[in-house]
Each structure stands twice: as C-alpha cells, then as structure tokens.
Amino acid sequence: MNILAFFPAVVQSTRSLWRYGQTVLGIIFRHPITGTSIIPILPDGRIVLIRRRDDGQWALPGGMVDWGEDIPTTARRELMEETGLELIGIRRLVGVYSAPDRDPRIHSICVVLEAEVRGKMEVQDTLEVIEIQAFSPNSLPPGQMSHDHSRQLRDYLNGLTTLA
Template sequence: MRAIPRLPDGRLVLVKQHRGGWVLPGGLIDTNEKVQTALVREVLEECGLRVRGFGRLTGVYSDPKRDPRFHSLCIVMEVFVEGEMRPRDVMEIERAAAFALEALPEGLTGDCREQIEHYLAGAVVVD
C-alpha cells in the first residue's frame, strides 16, 4: 500500500530510498492491520508526518510484474499530513521532501510515476 501525502499548502511528500529513487511512502500491511492504520504507520515511519485525514482512494494495482520480489497488490490512497518531515526508518529512507505538483523530481522509481499521474488526472484505477 502507498500513500499520496499532501501538506496543507498542497505540496506532495515523497521519500528518497537509500537504494533507489524517489517513491511514495508505503509498505506492507501487517497481520491484523487495517489499511488506514497501515497508512498512518508508514507515513509516520517514512516521513515523520502525522496523518490528519484521509482523501480519496486513487487506485488498486495488481499487475503481477509490478514488484519483482513477489506478486503484491498495491492500494494507493490520498492522505492529508502535517508536522515536521523527519523519517524514523533511517535504515530504508534517506530523506523525505515536499514537491509542488508541477515540479516533481526526476527518478521516481517503480510504478510511482504512473500512480501519481493517475492521481493528478483524478482517475480511480483498478488494474
């Protein structure tokens, strides 16, 4: 699952992985964990930000080729965040940063660029 975190000023928060490029924050849902609980946890771990509200579900991505490690289902949801960007998962995340929607960084990895494009187009994708 991945979050599309939006700050009060409208900027989008992305995280830079130590081994890879910029991605939307997210990860695996723990056993007995709800999607919204996992989103809150992952955004806090990877960005250091608090989720203050949930927006729209933007996509469900299930292509078996989307993750080379295993077949994973990815749920993508908009969240509204606040606080100071300070990643807690420093073993995985190098840094978090906010970007204007028209100035997203180069080097978005995996299918994050596609997920963000769908979000910006207002689409709800089930793939």
C-alpha cells in the same frame, strides 16, 4: 541399540517436515502481498516523496499491511515510520494496482490513497529512507520513480481512480 537403525525414520520425518514447509511457503508466497502507497498532501498543497535507500529513486511512502491491520492503520503507521508525518485524514482512494511485475521484489497488490498530513518531515527509518522532500504538483522530480509510483502519481494528478 544401534543409532543407525533410527536413521531412516529421521530421514522420513525430515522429508515430511520439508514437504509441509514447502506447502506453507507456497501458500504464503504464491499469493500476492497487500500493501499501500500514500500520496501525502501538506496543508500548502505540496506532495511529500521519499528517496528509497535500496534503489536511490523517489517514491511514495508506504509499505506492507501487517497481520491484524487494516489499510488506514497501515497508511498511518507507514507514513509516520518513513516521514515522521501524521495522517490527518484519507481524502480518496486513488487506485488498486496489482500487476505481477509492479514491485521488483514480490507480487504485491498496492492500495493507493491520497491523504491529508501534517507535522515535521523527518526520516524515521534510515534503513529504508535516505531523504524526504515536498514538491509542488508542477515541480515533481524528473525521471522514473521506484516501483510503479510514477503511474500512481500520474493517475492521481489526472484525477483518476484506477484498477490495474
């Protein structure tokens, strides 16, 4: 039997598989990914920020919602993974931010929460975080923060609940 006789069937099968893969990838990546940012408030009122390894800028802790998680679970997990802090309670919803260009990596929808936290600040995920620091609301680091976190923090400090 000639192996070349099977070649057209293999090519057709590969093309079909590739089209199927493209469809699945299109469904996944043509829809925004949901994530959360946490505005962690220590008992003394200071706000905890992280410095991101990828861009060196200050940011709010947070990340993408994993399959099977809800927003509070994601906030608790991301806070612990990035800062070592324990989420005691969610105080309020600060906003939902969905501008397609808010995250330079992907189109994501970010649910921003103010959270009461406690514990010892310690970098847990050294691949993402290079530094953790707590700031009083009137002495936040100057300059632009990563992603749209400057706006998120500004909205929080102004007492807003934002849908953007």
